Amino acid sequence: MSTENLLEQARALLIRTMTFYRDDPRTSTWLRGRVERLDQPLRIAVSGRVKAGKSTLINALVGEELAPTDAEERTQVNTFYQYGPEPKILVHTPHGAVQNVPVSTLDAGTIRDLQHWRPDEVVRLVIEAPSPGLQAISLIETPGLASSAVQETGRSALAQVLSEADAVLYLTRHPHQTDLQFLQSVHELQIARSAPINTIVAFSRADEVGSGGPEALQSAERIAERYRNDPTLRAFAQHVIPVVGLLGQAAATMTDAELTALTGLAQLSEADLDALLLSADRFANSTGPESIPPATRQHLVARFGHFGVERALTLIRAGSGDAKQLRSALLEESGLNALQEAVHQQFVERQQALRARSALLAVDMVLRANPRPGVHQLRGEFERLVANAHEWEELRLLSALDSGQVRFTRPLQAEAKRLLGAFGTDPRNRLGRDENALAVDLAEEATAALSRWREQAVNPLHDRTHREAVRTVVRSCERLVAQRPS
Ligand SMILES: Nc1nc2c(ncn2[C@@H]2O[C@H](COP(=O)(O)OP(=O)(O)OP(=O)(O)O)[C@@H](O)[C@H]2O)c(=O)[nH]1
Ligand SMILES: [Mg+2]
Structure with a gap:
């Protein structure tokens, strides 16, 4: 059994696909961009309806007021916020030209003016800022979906977002049906179905819930809890978190x-x-x-x-x-801490699995869009990787354990989560040992865990869901046994 990690296999397949299409400059250039992206910060799309609070939340996450928030018209243009050593604005036109708008500082006014260009004039704005908050992740604000468009253009807008981002932070003020349908349509793509690991739902502007009093956030939390238990939503979103982006932004700045x-x-x-x-x-x-x-x-x-x-x-x-105490208490109350924590746990810590997902998505898109003789080998390799993507299975099971869809008995539940990588994906973390643990001890512990979980696998009391869950843990143990700890 190969234990080479999924990301490296996905990268290799992406490069092979690029080579296969080398006589087609457009496709191979596009693929080269995807290969390069694997080493750039993780890209998170911030998506949702018009005025859901996307820009405000971006500022809260970055810790700076970069994104214009008070625009009366809605933002029309995909806007990328990414790290750069100096402030810089790049304007991408539909014909592929890129213009550098000279700026010495980034002010929301300049960005706002550029955001009001029509999509046939400007397809993308890239804002580079020397913000520490952008070093690990880049954020993409997608144009707000008008309520009627959630259904109509949902799919194409979504395909766009999906192909641009490794993960999605979806903002909704009321998680109603159309939003669920929109999110579900993301889920219909093959990769999305195999790896429903990249979506967090933020229940935004939570201070406005009900009459908007001091108890608003508690009401929002109750509503969020209901949605967490909704099987449709749970199938593709791992977290539903109420946030008051406005307060998060104010506290952070x-x-x-x-x-x-x-x-x-x-x-x-x-x-x-x-x-x-x-x-x-x-x-x-x-x-x-x-x-x-x-x-x-x-x-x-x-x-x-x-x-x-x-x-x-x-x-x-x-x-x-004092300022420090107040800031941290307000970040806690705004739900921003919880959101940051979820982004970290679900996206940043799991970035290898997410990047592998993006790489395979790119291969899939190219093979579908440009079929030609000889692609069946690449397609076969693609199918094999998707079917054996154990990292994704681990993530699926972890979220099923968190949401209560799957439950082991007490001591097993905690051990399963640890072995699946909930507390870190390094062998030491998975085996519950510190960094001084010796390789021989780790090997011994891995073998012991494997035999414990193999016993569970033949437990006749388990139903099918349970047996599959146990098989996933067994597979994680097998990988730990096969792996040489560094
Ligand atoms: N009360 C309250 N108002 C908020 C919150 N977040 C954003 N707003 C306000 O809602 C309005 C829209 O916020 P934006 O962040 O610009 O929303 P957006 O989703 O980026 O809007 P478009 O890009 O134009 O679709 C602004 O007036 C914000 O001040 C919040 O958490 N609470
Ligand atoms: Mg906006």
Whole structure:
């Protein structure tokens, strides 16, 4: 059995496909781009309906206000935010030309102007920024789907997103039916079905749920929980997370002046503060308190939202006095920490499996679009890799274990997750040993785990789902036995 990892096999197949099409410059150039991408930061598409809060969330994730958020018209152009040593804007036209727009700083205004070009004038904007938040991942904002378009153009828009990104962060304000259908259509593609490992759903603008009071996030969490248990959604999204992107963005980019204003407000008497916080309108426009003038309060509501201001004041009064404490408490309350954690666990840690998926998707697209004599060998190799992609099986089983679709008894459940790589994919992590563990101990532990799980495989009490799950764990153990720890 080959234990060479899936990514390397997928890369090799991608390169062979490129060689096979070398007399077709368009195809081979496209494929070369895909090969190069395997060594670039992971690409995550931020997708969803118009005004779902995509740009705001991108800023919250990057920790800077790069993406224009207050645009009245909707964004028409795919906008890539990626790391670069200096600020840079590249404009891609439909004919393949790339123009460099000279900039010394990146301001949302310039980006906004460029985003208003029509799709037949500009097909893609690439914003390069020296932001630490973009070193491990690149983010792509896709044009917001109009509600009618979710169904109509859903598939083609989606095919586009899929071919551009390794993973999808889908934002929805109300996870209703059309969004589910849209997401499901992603899932219909062959690779997507084999590897439903690349989608996180963010339940966005969660502060607006219900009447939008301080309890909004708890209501949003209850709704999210319902969707997590929805079998349709669970089949392709591993996480449904409520987020208040606006608060996340404000917390991540909070200024000293904002902190000073918030601290000043927190010193008001409880009665005055309660009266002031009755509504966003009252907060922003009432004449008093004079120490914090209306203009400052208007600024605070615009930046943090009414929910965010209320949370910030409550936290300051409870003792989160300095900027660092307040920022981290607000990032927690906005759901941004949970989202970052999910992105890390599901996408960054699993990037090899996601990159392999993208590479195979590219091969599949080319073989379908340009069939010619001799492709059957490549197609055969493609099918073999997809069928044997054990990494994807591990991810599927991990999410089934997390969602409760599959359950082992107590000690086995934890061990299965560890062996499947939930706490790190290195042999040491999988075997629950630290970095000082000796190779011989690891080998011994791997053999012991394998025989334990082989016993489970013949347990007659297990149903089919269970037997398949056990087989996946056994296969992970077999790989650990075959692997030489480095
Ligand atoms: N209350 C609240 N408002 C938000 C939140 N996120 C975004 N908004 C507001 O919603 C509006 C749209 O936000 P954007 O981030 O521009 O949304 P978008 O999905 O990028 O919009 P398009 O690209 O134009 O489709 C802006 O006025 C934001 O301030 C949130 O978490 N809470
Ligand atoms: Mg936007």
